[in-house]
Amino acid sequence: MLLRSTLPDPSSAKPGTHPSGLNTGMRPLWVVVLASFWIATVCNVALWRTLARLPDLSSGQAITVSVALALVIGLATAGLLSLLAWRWTLKPVIMLFCVSAAFGAYFMLAYGIVIDKTMMVNTLQTDLRETRDLLNWRLLATVLVLAGLPCVLLWRQHIRLQTSTRQAVSNLAALLATCALLVLVLVLFFQSLASVMRNNTQLRYLINPLNSFYALGSIAARPFQRDESAILPLGTDAKLGASYTAQARPPLLLLVLGETGRSGNFAVNGYGRPTTPGLAKENIASQRNAWSCGTSTAASVPCMFSNFGRANYESRPANYEGLMDVLQHAGLAVLWLDNQSGCKGVCDRIPNADTSQLKVPGLCDGGECFDEVMLHGLDERIAALSAERRAKGVVVVMHQMGSHGPAYFKRSPAAFKKFLPECTNNSLQSCEPQGLVNAYDNSIVYTDHLLTSSIQWLKAQESQNAPAMLYLADHGESLGENNLYLHGMPYSVAPDVQKRVPWITWLSPGFEQRSKIATACLQRQLDAPISHDNYFHSVLGLMNVQTSAYQPALDIYAHCQTGVPPGQP
Incomplete structure (x- = not known):
């Protein structure tokens, strides 16, 4: 006699149920x-730390605002996650949120930065060499605690x-409920939140990880704002001025992009430490009131080589060629040497070379090359350019690794470590302030x-050329002032040290x-106020290139020819 089992067939259980017939496990909503x-x-925690330090908030107000913001962030995050609370997406999406939040929390805590569109562009354009400089045990520990632990439990x-x-x-x-609660919280705490957020705009860039996702969304939306693939011509009418008529020695301009x-921190600008002993012996002009277009390489370099200026660069209707293209249109020989993470599109249409991967003994022994490598073989690089163009004039750009942080100690060879002891840690908050400086x-x-x-090197070329050099940095840096490190803060709230840059000019007698x-x-x-807005026009003026894209009023050198102070029409 066959006995039929009274236990349910496991194969007949509904999805999400235990073979016993009980629907077990945690509901997605609670997850x-x-x-x-x-x-x-x-x-x-970076947001809460910043709120606690705001001088215009009492301890009670700080607690109230923190609670309100925590509710807003939690409800907004729950609303987003509820849209993705499906069988195959819930766990991966939550893990992504946790990992993004962990990395964001570390960098905001360690360097006092905020995360906006510019910072996200920097992150996406970071190369392996720069990434290595950011890795340390504090980063690993932060990610393991903030992301590893919840991800394992999940x-x-x-x-x-x-x-x-x-x-x-x-x-x-769940979405409707979170939206309703979010509106309720905003209504109840509107006055407190509106006042604090209006007076401290940097707080919005500390809301983690929604700041990162918003920044990525803004970057992804760019193609809908303008065609990023098309580069429109600029300065195709460029021609060489009267100084090129029957010239005996063509100009040679070296643009050092710092x-x-x-x-x-440059002694030639009044710094109390002898950081520029060599330049002090040269006949230079060092502008002490120069300001950058942005607070990062990704923002400043394309902007300073364009003719739009800071106010109009982000809202430009299309992408256009830049300074190097105009110089090339004029018939000059141009060359870009890069010892950094790339030219950000500025040199894409001209001769260029990457020196960061060279293997020159004494200059490239530590996994990267010191900036002096760009002078190595420079004569041969120039000689390889068009002879017809070289006969008219040459413009060379050298893009430095410069003082790129956080591993500042890697940027100088042992022979140039004049100030000791120096910080050799890329976790800057653990450094002694003086060692960091x-x-x-x-x-x-x-x-x-x-x-x-x-x-x-330029002086050695004087028998064949009329040489000149212009050095200008892309942005500044925070070295722990007000607990801020590195750069990349939104321009409106960035401290002056991230925006004030050195601009140094050397002209040979010729x-x-x-x-x-x-x-x-x-x-x-x-001490005349100038900025990256002047760079495009000043270089064209130095090289006597005539084009409708050139604005004499923005040429800081033109006043020495016309008597009109720089920046004035």
Whole structure:
């Protein structure tokens, strides 16, 4: 006699149910709530720290605003996660949120930065060499605690499954509930939140990880704002001016594009430490009131080589060619040498070379090359350019690694470590303040060596050329002032040290004669307010390139020919 089992057939169990017939496991809604609570509280410690330090908030107000913001962040995060609370997406999406929040929390805590569109562009354009400089045990520990722990618990947690229809209804209900609660919180705390957020705009960039996702969304939306693939021509009418008529010696202009240069740390600008002993012996003009277009390489370099200026660059209707293209249109020989992470599109249409991967003994022994490598073989690189163009004039750009952080100690060879002890840790908050400044100042000492070596190389070309050099940094740097490190803060709230940059000009006697620009004249205007907006037009003016894209009023050198102060029409 066959006996029929009274136990349910496991194969007949509904999806998401235990073979015993019980629907077990945690509901997706509770998983979303717990994950949102973790992210809104623990992962936003950088936000809470900043709120606690606001001088215009009492302790009671800070607590009230913190609670309100935690509710807003938690509800907004829960609303987003409820849209993705499906069987195959819930765990991966929550893990993505946690990992993003962990990395964001570390960098905001360690360097005092905020995360906006510019910072996200920097992140996406970071190369392997720069990434290595950011890795340390503090980063690993932060990610393991903030992301590793919840991800492991989530992965091991059994989630109660539902049919697609019931899950859709549940997700919709959760979304509507979170939206309603979010509106209620905003109404109840509107006055407190509006006042604080209006007076401290940087707070919006600390809301983690929604700041990162918003920044990525803004970047992804760019193609809908303008066609990023098309590069429209600029300065195709460019021609060489009267100084090129029957010239005996063509001009040779060296544009040194600095990286992370703080104007205030250059001794030639009044700094109390001898960071620029070589430049002090040269006949230069060092502008003390120059300002950057942005606070990062990705923002500043394309902007300063364009003719739009800071106010109009982001809202430009299309992408256009830049300064190097106009110089090439005029018939000059141009060359871009890069010892950094690329030219950000500025050199894509002209001859260029990457020197960061060379293997020159003594200059490239530590996994990267010191900036002096760009002078190595420079004569041969120029000789390889078009002879017809070289006969008219040459413009060479050298893009430095400069003072790129956080590993400032890597930016200077041992022979140039004038200030000791220096910080050799890329976790800057663990450095002694003086050791951090020493490491940074040593990088300026080496930049001084590069610039004076470049001037000596230019002097050696005087028999064949009329040489000149212009050095300008892309942005500045924070070295712990107000607990801020590195750069990349939104321009409106960035401290001056991230925006004030060195601008140094050296002209040979031959270049002064052909351009009618005297260094002595420039030295009488060292405190005139100038910016990256002047760069495009000033270089064209130095090279006497005539084009409708050139605006004489923005040429800082034109006043020494016309008598009109820089920046005035």
